[in-house]
Amino acid sequence: MNCQDSEVKSVLKNIVDIYIRLSDQDRDKKNPSDESESIRNQRKMLVDYCKKRGWIINDICCDEDYSGADRNRPGWNQVLKDCEEHKCDIVLCKTQSRFSRDMEMVEKYIHGKFLEWGVRFVSVVDNADTSVKGNKLSRMFNGLMNEMYLDELSGNVKATLGIKRKNGEFVGSFAPYGYLVDPENKNHLVIDEAAAPVVRRIFDMYINGAGYIAIANALNAEHISPPCERKKQLGLKYYNANYEKAHSPIPKWSDAAIYTVLRRREYTGALVQGRETVTNYKTGARSKKPEEEWDIVENTHEPIISNETFLLANEIRMKRGRSQKIPTGECYSLARKVFCGECGNTMWKNSFEIRGSRHNYLACRTRKTVKGICPNVHQIQLEYLETYVTAKINELLADYRSGRIELYTDNSSEIKKISGAIELRENEIAQNDLKLAQIYEDKLNAIITTDEFNRYHKKYMMLNEKSEKELEILRCNLYSISKKGNESLRKDIISKYHSIEKLDFKTADIFVDKVFVYGRRDDGTRDIKIVWKI
Known part of the structure; x- marks a missing residue:
């Protein structure tokens, strides 16, 4: 703490x-923009409490429609910021x-940071x-009871949905x-x-x-709306980040949608649900369930196609599976x-016969399936790319042997930094999953309206995405950096490979x-970036 902070704190x-949060009971709230009865009551109670004691109110921070487990509440975080900056005590x-x-x-915070910041915590009821003195045990008991409430709520929501x-x-x-x-x-x-005939046609x-x-090209040629656009036509609160970021203003069918x-x-x-589960509402740990547990x-609703049609199509799909092989029958390297x-999508292999000789090329999948979205429109010859990668592998091996690149690199600080960022994102997803479960329970209990549910659902799904x-x-x-720090792995590879003459899949x-x-420039050049395993 600097001198200026000390002066502010002493004054x-x-x-x-004052911190106010929405009560579970909010049935009196008719419009989303209205302030609930619970909020109004809390505000009046706490303002009166301050007036009777002659306390000066710095700010009244309110979080309406937020869970008590949410760590991203704007009002709550504003209170913490005020405390840390010594704007209140x-x-x-x-x-x-x-x-x-x-x-x-x-x-x-209550038992830690608030003591460091010289902040007193008071709850009226x-x-x-x-x-x-001696009040800490009561506060810890309150905290434990609140924690048990969340655990029970999570279990109830999961059980309700499961049934x-x-x-x-x-x-x-x-x-x-x-x-x-x-x-x-x-x-x-x-x-x-309107959409069922399209399903049958597919x-x-x-x-x-x-x-x-x-199939995607045929539907796009007839300007048939894809699933995401159909949801919007129906007035549903739906958001798809991929289409929002796309270069094309018109959503189109893609091979993935088909x-x-x-x-x-x-x-x-048939209804197929429960493909994955949240194993811990606090950590947000999720796991995919085996098909036998779905x-x-x-016969829960009217079918669009027969079961025989579905089985035949998927039998064909399993047999047809896209090949990653060259004409010899081997996987290309x-x-x-x-x-x-440019867009991060996979690049697909194509084969053309030119003057009696067959050549293999790679092209961006997005460019092939949805034209006009990805700027990487030019193919790259597979033989050229394999030659380029082979040369770069040999350069890497030479650099390791000459000592220009050290066998061992201490990446511990970078790994720690990335691991912390991963933990933060996982916690964010966990909190949003908990919110989704809670708003669903609130909707079932008529605490919130369908419009409110849709609004909150869209918000949390966008954050999770x-x-x-x-x-x-x-x-x-993290995977790439971890590999770079593996000294024994590098030694084994360098002792085994002196140089690579021809690249194969295993190597x-x-x-x-x-x-x-990356996309090709006007002068015909393009960038190629390799992420190494060693």
């Missing part, structure tokens, strides 16, 4: 930040649970007061493309007469030999390792994690 006396709440239901946060799934009730946020949520029963699906075209791209439609068993009249209930440096993308990048970076897999190919 403060009974300067209060008392934090006043109705109850300790209004401040936080998370025992870890109670310990960190449950008589928590950090200035009173609904096993009973064949739809509990998803959005109906699969081709269906609508029944306006008379939110747990039942009805056919979307299955028919695929069974008759058309591939994913050909693939998803062909795999959805729901089109036979909740599959037959960089199979599943080459990505577009952003965090998950960042998490994927961080994990990739490439030892050295190369990913290859990013």
Whole structure:
């Protein structure tokens, strides 16, 4: 603490930040913009409490429609900021649970940081007061009870959803493309007469030999709205970050969307739910469940296609599977390792016969499936890329042998930094998952309206999507850095390989994690970035 902070702190006396949070009981709130009765009551109670004691109010911070376990509450974080900056020396709440239901946060701030900052915590109803000796046990008991409440709530939500799934009730946020949520029963699906014919056409075209791209191109040529656009046409609160960021203003069908439609068993009249589970509501740990543990209930709604059609299409799909092989039948050396440096999508292999000689090329998958979105429009010859990577591997080996690159690199600080960022993103996802469960429970209990539920659901899903993308990048970076610090692995590889004459799949897999190919410049040059495994 600097001298200026000390001076500010010494001047403060009974300067209060009032913190108010939404009560669970909010049935009187008619409009989302209205302030609930609970908030108004808390505000009046706490302001009166300050007036009777002659305390000066610095700020009244309010979080409406936020959980007590949420660590990203704007009002709550403003209170913490005011405390750290010594703008107040008392934090006043109705109850300790209004401040936080998370025992870890109670310990960190009420019993930790507040003492360092010279801040007194007071809650009116449950008589928590950090200035009173012997009051800590009561506060810890309150924190424990609040923690148990959250645990019970999480279990109740999970149990409720589990029962609904096993009973064949739809509990998803959005109906699969081709269906609508029944306006008379939110747990039942009805056919979307505008989209169902498109589903039937996709299955028919695929069974008759058309591939994913050909089907997508045919639908796009007729300006048929893809699933994301159909949701918006129906007035649903839906957000797709990929299309929002796309260069094309018109959402289009992609091969991935066709693939998803062909795999959805729901089109036979069966509900398939519970593909993954949150194993811990606090850490947000999620795990995918084996197919035998999915909740599959037959004949829950009207089918769009027959079961025979679905089985035939997927039998063809399994046999047809896209080949990553060259004409000799072997996997090409960089199979599943080459990505577009512009959009991040995979690059697909194509083969052309020119003057009696066959040549293999790689092209961006996005450019092939949805034209106009990715600027990386030029293919790259596979032979050229393999030659380039081979040369770079030999340069890397020479650098290790000459000592220009050290065998051992201490990456511990960088690993620690990235691990911390990963933990932060995982916590963000965990908190958002908990919020999603809580707003669903609030919707079931008529505490919030459908419009409010949709608004909050969109918000938390967008936050989760952003965090998950960042998490994927961080994990990739951590993997790459961890590999770079493996001295014994490097020694083994260098002793085995002096130089590489011809690149094959096995050798490439030892050295190369990913290859990013960027768009071609006007002068014909392009950047190629290799992410090494060693």
